[in-house]
Each structure stands twice: as C-alpha cells, then as structure tokens.
Amino acid sequence: MNSNPLKPLPRKIPKEIHPKKMNKINRIKRPLDNITNIQTTLYENSLKNPRIGNKDKKGKKKEKKIETKTPKLIESTIQNNSSIQMVLTPNCTSTISQESPIKQKTTNTDPSLVAEYSEEIYQQFLENEKKYQPSIDYIEETQNMINEKMREILVDWLIETSQEHEFHSETLFLAINLVDRFLSKYSVSKQQFQLLGAACLMIASKYEEIYPPSIDDFVYICMNTYTKNNFVVCETKVCNELHFDFTVITPIHFLRRFLRITEGSDLILMVLSNYLCELQLLDYSLLKYPPSLIAAAAIFAARGILQKNIWDPALLSDCPYSIAQLRTCVFDLLRLFESAKNSESKACFSKYSGTELYNVALLKSPSLENFF
Amino acid sequence: MIPAKVDDYTDLQKIGEGTYGVVYKATKISTGETVALKDIRLESEDEGVPSTAIREISLLKDLKHPNIVRLHDVINSDRKLTLVFEYLKQDLKKYIDSCKDPIPTRQIKSFLYQMLRGVAYCHEHKVLHRDMKPQNLLINKKGELKLADFGLARTFGIPVSSISKEVVTLWYRPPDVLLGNLKYGTSIDIWSTGCIFAEMYIKKPLFRGKSPKNQLKKIFKKMGTPSKEAWPSVVKLPGWSEYNFQEYPGKTLQELVPTMEDPEGFDLLSRMLQCNPAKRCSAKEAMKHSFFNDIKK
Ligand SMILES: Nc1ncnc2c1ncn2[C@@H]1O[C@H](COP(=O)(O)OP(=O)(O)OP(=O)(O)O)[C@@H](O)[C@H]1O
Ligand SMILES: [Mg+2]
Numbered sequence: 317m318n319s320n321p322l323k324p325l326p327r328k329i330p331k332e333i334h335p336k337k338m339n340k341i342n343r344i345k346r347p348l349d350n351i352t353n354i355q356t357t358l359y360e361n362s363l364k365n366p367r368i369g370n371k372d373k374k375g376k377k378k379e380k381k382i383e384t385k386t387p388k389l390i391e392s393t394i395q396n397n398s399s400i401q402m403v404l405t406p407n408c409t410s411t412i413s414q415e416s417p418i419k420q421k422t423t424n425t426d427p428s429l430v431a432e433y434s435e436e437i438y439q440q441f442l443e444n445e446k447k448y449q450p451s452i453d454y455i456e457e458t459q460n461m462i463n464e465k466m467r468e469i470l471v472d473w474l475i476e477t478s479q480e481h482e483f484h485s486e487t488l489f490l491a492i493n494l495v496d497r498f499l500s501k502y503s504v505s506k507q508q509f510q511l512l513g514a515a516c517l518m519i520a521s522k523y524e525e526i527y528p529p530s531i532d533d534f535v536y537i538c539m540n541t542y543t544k545n546n547f548v549v550c551e552t553k554v555c556n557e558l559h560f561d562f563t564v565i566t567p568i569h570f571l572r573r574f575l576r577i578t579e580g581s582d583l584i585l586m587v588l589s590n591y592l593c594e595l596q597l598l599d600y601s602l603l604k605y606p607p608s609l610i611a612a613a614a615i616f617a618a619r620g621i622l623q624k625n626i627w628d629p630a631l632l633s634d635c636p637y638s639i640a641q642l643r644t645c646v647f648d649l650l651r652l653f654e655s656a657k658n659s660e661s662k663a664c665f666s667k668y669s670g671t672e673l674y675n676v677a678l679l680k681s682p683s684l685e686n687f688f
Numbered sequence: 689m690i691p692a693k694v695d696d697y698t699d700l701q702k703i704g705e706g707t708y709g710v711v712y713k714a715t716k717i718s719t720g721e722t723v724a725l726k727d728i729r730l731e732s733e734d735e736g737v738p739s740t741a742i743r744e745i746s747l748l749k750d751l752k753h754p755n756i757v758r759l760h761d762v763i764n765s766d767r768k769l770t771l772v773f774e775y776l777k778q779d780l781k782k783y784i785d786s787c788k789d790p791i792p793t794r795q796i797k798s799f800l801y802q803m804l805r806g807v808a809y810c811h812e813h814k815v816l817h818r819d820m821k822p823q824n825l826l827i828n829k830k831g832e833l834k835l836a837d838f839g840l841a842r843t844f845g846i847p848v849s850s851i852s853k854e855v856v857t858l859w860y861r862p863p864d865v866l867l868g869n870l871k872y873g874t875s876i877d878i879w880s881t882g883c884i885f886a887e888m889y890i891k892k893p894l895f896r897g898k899s900p901k902n903q904l905k906k907i908f909k910k911m912g913t914p915s916k917e918a919w920p921s922v923v924k925l926p927g928w929s930e931y932n933f934q935e936y937p938g939k940t941l942q943e944l945v946p947t948m949e950d951p952e953g954f955d956l957l958s959r960m961l962q963c964n965p966a967k968r969c970s971a972k973e974a975m976k977h978s979f980f981n982d983i984k985k
Binding site for chain 2: 432433436437440444518519522523528530531544547548551552555556559560561562563
C-alpha cells in the first residue's frame with residue numbers, strides 16, 4: 317500500500333533561492349537516498365522555499381536570527397544568569413560562549429512571566445486544556461485514506477516548514493492541533509492532505525506570528541500543487557468547522573511554567589524537554605495524553621536522560637500528576653527519543669542534533685531502571 | 689446546528705466604520721433581538737481571513753465576562769465575514785462628547801471599575817487588549833461598560849520581546865512602548881486605562897500627540913521627564929538616546945485634571961500613569977484601591 321499522503325510534487329526549481337538558503341541546503345546532510353521519493357521532494361520543497369516577502373516586513377531580521385538559534389522558550393524561561401548551569405555530557409560537546417545571545421537575553425526578566433497573574437493563568441490552563449483537543453482514535457473512526465504513517469510524514473514536514481520560517485513553537489503546536497481536530501471530524505483525501513496541513517499552518521501563523529507569510533508564500537511552500545483559491549477555500553472550511561476556536565492550550569504553555577519550577581533547570585534541560593515535546597507531535601498514539609501531562613513527562617524524561625535526580629519533588633508537587641500517572645508517558649517519550657535516531661522522519665531529529673541546540677537528540681538513552 | 693446566515697438579520701443601520709469593515713445595528717428576525725454586525729470584507733484583502741479577525745474571534749469566544757462584549761455568532765461565507773455581537777447603545781467616546789455637564793464622579797467610578805474588571809479578566813486569561821480607548825468601550829442604558837474591538841488583542845504566551853510594536857492608538861500608547869520597549873506586558877493596558885480615566889473628567893484626550901516623538905513630548909511635559917533614578921532601564925530603550933528629551937519638571941495631576949477633586953482618585957491615577965511600566969499598578973491592584981470603597985462591586 318502506498319503510504320505517502322502527499323502526491324508527488326513537481327520537481328521545479330524555485331525561481332530565486334536566497335544565497336544564504338542555498339548554503340543551508342548544502343550544509344544539511346541527510347540520507348536522502350533512504351527516504352522515499354516523495355519525502356525527498358517534500359524535504360527539498362521546504363528547504364528551498366525562499367522566504368518571500370518577509371524580509372522587508374521584518375525590520376528586525378537581524379535580531380530575530382539570533383533568537384532563533386535557541387528555542388523561543390528558553391529566553392522567557394530563564395530568569396537570571398545564575399540559574400544557567402552547563403551540563404556537559406559525553407555526547408554534548410558545545411559550550412556556551414560568553415557572548416551567547418541566550419545569556420544576554422536573560423538578564424531582563426520577562427514581564428509576562430513575573431506578572432502577578434501567573435497562578436490564575438496556570439489554573440485556567442489546567443481547567444481548559446481539554447477543551448479543544450482532537451479525538452484520540454480518528455484514524456480508525458473517521459479517516460478512510462489517511463493512516464498513522466501519513467500523519468507522521470505530514471507532521472514532520474510541518475516541523476521542517478516551521479523551522480524554515482522561524483515560527484514560534486506555539487505556531488507549530490497550534491497548527492498540528494488544528495490538523496488533528498479537523499481530521500477528527502472529516503475524512504480527507506490523500507490529495508487534500510498536504511493542503512490541509514499547510515492551511516492549518518497558515519491559520520496558526522496568522523494567530524501567533526507578527527508577520528505571517530502570505531498565501532502566495534504558502535502556495536510556493538507547496539510547490540504550486542494548490543492554488544491560492546484552494547487555500548482560501550480550505551482556510552474558510554477549517555475556520556468554520558473548528559468554529560474559530562484557536563485559543564488552544566498546548567504542552568508548550570505548560571512547559572514554560574514547569575521549567576521554571578523544576579530544580580536545577582538549565583539550558584540543556586530546556587532544549588531537551590522542548591525536543592521531547594516536539595517529537596511527541598509525530599506520534600499519533602500519544603494524542604491520548606493531555607498537554608500538561610506531556611509537558612511534565614518531557615521534563616522528567618529529560619532529567620532522566622541528563623542523569624539528574626529524576627523525580628524532582630518541586631515539579632512533582634506543582635504538576636497535577638503522581639509518579640504512577642507520569643510513568644507510562646515518560647516511557648513513551650523515551651521510546652520516541654530512542655527511535656528518532658533511526659526514524660525516517662528526520663526534521664525534528666536533525667534540528668536538535670545540531671550544535672546550536674547542543675546535540676541533545678544524540679544523547680544516550682538512560683536505563684529504564686532509573687525510573688523505578 | 690444550522691449555520692447562521694446574513695439573511696437571519698434585518699433592519700440594518702450603519703453605526704460605525706472601522707479600519708477593516710462596517711458595523712451595523714440589526715435585528716435578528718427569529719428572536720427580535722437587537723445585535724451589532726461587524727462586516728469584514730475579504731475580497732480587498734485577498735489574503736483570506738485577516739489575522740486581526742482570526743484573533744478577535746478566537747479570543748472573544750473564550751472570554752466570557754459581563755464587562756466584555758459578547759460575540760454571539762460568526763457568519764463566514766462567500767468572501768465575507770460577519771461577526772454578530774450583542775448590541776450596546778453607545779461607545780464611551782460618543783457618550784463623553786454628548787455630555788454637556790461634567791460626568792458625575794459616581795458614574796466615572798463605576799465605568800472605571802468595570803473597565804478594570806474587564807482588563808483584569810483578560811490578563812488572567814493571558815490576553816492583552818492593546819487597543820484600550822473610548823471608541824472601543826461600549827456602554828448601555830443600564831450603565832454597563834464592556835470592552836470591545838479585540839482586533840489588536842493577543843495572548844502573551846509568546847515571549848513578549850517578539851510582540852509587534854504597532855499597537856494602541858498613539859494617544860493611549862504608554863511611554864515605554866513609544867520609546868521602543870518590545871518587552872511590554874499587561875502594563876500596556878493600564879496606561880491606556882489611566883488615560884481614559886482622566887479623559888472622563890476633562891472630556892478630551894489627556895495626551896494628544898501628532899507623532900510618536902511628539903506624543904512622548906506631550907507626556908513628559910505633563911508628567912515630567914522620567915529620571916534615570918526613577919526608571920533605570922529607560923536608558924536602554926532605543927528612543928531614549930535618539931530623542932534625547934530635555935528634563936521637563938512636569939505638572940501636578942491636580943493641574944492636569946482639575947475637576948477630579950477626590951484625593952483618592954489622584955492617588956489611583958498616579959499609580960496608573962507611571963512612565964516606568966514596572967511601577968504601574970496592575971488591574972487587580974487598582975480594583976482594590978480605596979477610590980472604589982463607596983461603590984457597589
Ligand atoms: N456591539 C456593538 N454595539 C454597538 N456599537 C458597536 C458595537 N461594536 C462596535 N460598535 C461601534 O462601531 C465602532 C467600530 O467598531 P470596532 O472598534 O469593533 O471596529 P474596528 O474596525 O476594529 O475599528 P477600529 O479599527 O477603527 O478601531 C465602535 O467604535 C462602536 O462605535
Ligand atoms: Mg475600534
């Protein structure tokens with residue numbers, strides 16, 4: 317059976333490739349031969365996609381570049397320099413230089429996090445996190461043509477596209493939530509599957525980003541497989557069917573808070589738990605876990621990988637779960653962490669294998685006994 | 689559920705024109721209920737649903753509070769998007785303009801308290817309004833006041849350093865944002881609310897600048913140029929060295945808002961109109977201020 321959800325896209329060379337982009341394409345090495353034809357095309361699409369129109373609008377291009385070297389969440393999570401502590405593990409060779417943008421960024425406390433409302437906001441997140449979640453068995457119940465593997469390929473492509481466009485994590489998580497919720501209600505054909513993914517990413521970027529790409533950019537991202545009008549129609553359909561309920565609580569929302577709570581929180585821990593949350597997006601079977609559980613489990617799993625005291629009492633008492641409730645989710649994340657090293661879906665793994673993100677994806681898996 | 693249609697409404701009367709559409713008063717045929725329809729044209733955009741509409745709708749759907757305008761329905765069809773709101777008689781701007789006598793202090797207190805309650809609710813839900821001004825506050829005959837126009841609102845989950853600076857109508861924009869502070873948070877709405885508080889007494893906008901620089905000058909002339917002692921981080925803001933304002937001594941709030949009289953009111957106003965955002969009070973704190981001791985809560 318053909319498991320590729322996305323129809324072969326025209327192998328067209330984009331008119332203008334930004335020179336900087338070209339470098340990037342050459343720099344990233346991936347075992348292209350091993351991946352199916354379609355994935356290769358997809359992979360190239362997203363890489364070759366020039367950032368049309370964004371450049372002029374983004375007056376702050378330079379600053380933004382620096383920020384994106386680390387996940388967005390880091391900046392707001394570290395409260396001051398003193399909490400940054402390097403952890404050097406055998407596989408992690410990079411160190412933070414004195415001029416690290418992260419360090420500079422962290423000296424200013426983020427007003428949105430020290431605000432006196434943080435308790436109310438956390439409580440309200442917990443109350444509402446289940447409000448806009450997809451059904452957990454829609455592939456079996458609703459879809460005729462889409463399977464788990466196809467979903468994984470689409471998510472992988474969305475992760476890659478988001479990275480290329482330097483979207484915030486929130487945008488990516490929202491986009492995938494929209495895809496899953498739409499698929500929970502309507503059966504979608506293989507031909508329309510990528511359109512749905514791209515349209516959801518477009519909606520999410522309109523919701524979260526300051527400078528969302530234009531529809532033309534998205535047409536281009538999909539290598540002209542779909543027309544501008546296809547996008548407008550698909551967007552309207554998603555908006556209507558999901559009733560414009562886009563204020564969605566995702567693991568990222570909880571991760572920020574939990575990272576502030578957990579003892580000995582450092583950069584590597586932050587990057588690694590962010591990675592685990594992103595990996596989880598690829599796995600349909602993990603839709604069953606609520607966002608707060610994923611976020612908490614990601615931190616405990618990361619603590620395990622980093623050989624810290626795993627069940628940090630501070631985080632245990634702050635998050636609404638017991639060790640028993642957390643354990644299966646932690647194991648699932650560790651399983652994903654290990655299998656990502658050999659998976660065909662490479663976007664997330666490659667992103668977090670780079671030295672910019674401290675090679676966290678290459679760390680050694682811990683022994684599960686440590687978790688008992 | 690049958691999707692709502694524009695045909696479900698009759699008696700359309702234009703009541704306002706915003707930046708991206710027209711607002712009508714209308715009657716819902718099935719119930720006789722009066723509503724406000726905000727039409728957003730899509731064909732001019734050609735970018736599908738505008739991001740302002742995406743945010744306004746999805747945020748308002750989750751903000752249910754007596755001091756926030758209710759969004760009843762959304763009609764999304766054929767290149768046109770219509771938002772169906774509960775109807776309120778007037779916006780605060782029109783009300784202020786229509787009052788010949790000074791607005792009674794009790795009335796001002798009640799409006800301000802309701803404004804703060806709406807703002808506090810938004811902030812508790814991680815939402816910044818970012819466009820507080822009299823035109824965007826709606827009132828009805830019962831004396832209720834509700835926050836409207838969430839077109840510039842957004843959640844503050846994303847590190848604020850990357851939030852847009854194109855926010856808040858110039859006259860209600862706080863000095864730190866005018867100086868280029870992109871790390872603003874909830875304090876942005878408090879400055880605007882403070883400006884409206886004063887405006888209800890003097891019946892015209894407190895600071896009416898023509899450009900960001902001119903707006904800052906107006907603010908500093910009235911409030912005094914902030915000193916590095918009172919606001920150490922001000923020197924790091926890009927506009928500070930660029931504009932290099934002279935040190936205006938500033939005036940007293942009594943001079944600026946002569947009709948206020950109430951010392952409690954001056955105290956509260958001074959806490960809201962702090963140039964240094966870190967010193968500005970929160971909406972929740974403002975609600976607890978003794979200025980409100982004598983009103984029904
Ligand atoms: N629910 C309502 N009931 C009564 N009048 C309303 C209502 N909503 C809006 N209006 C009127 O229409 C005007 C414009 O509405 P609104 O601010 O929501 O639109 P906008 O396009 O965002 O405007 P702008 O961008 O110019 O601020 C308001 O100032 C108010 O006078
Ligand atoms: Mg308005």
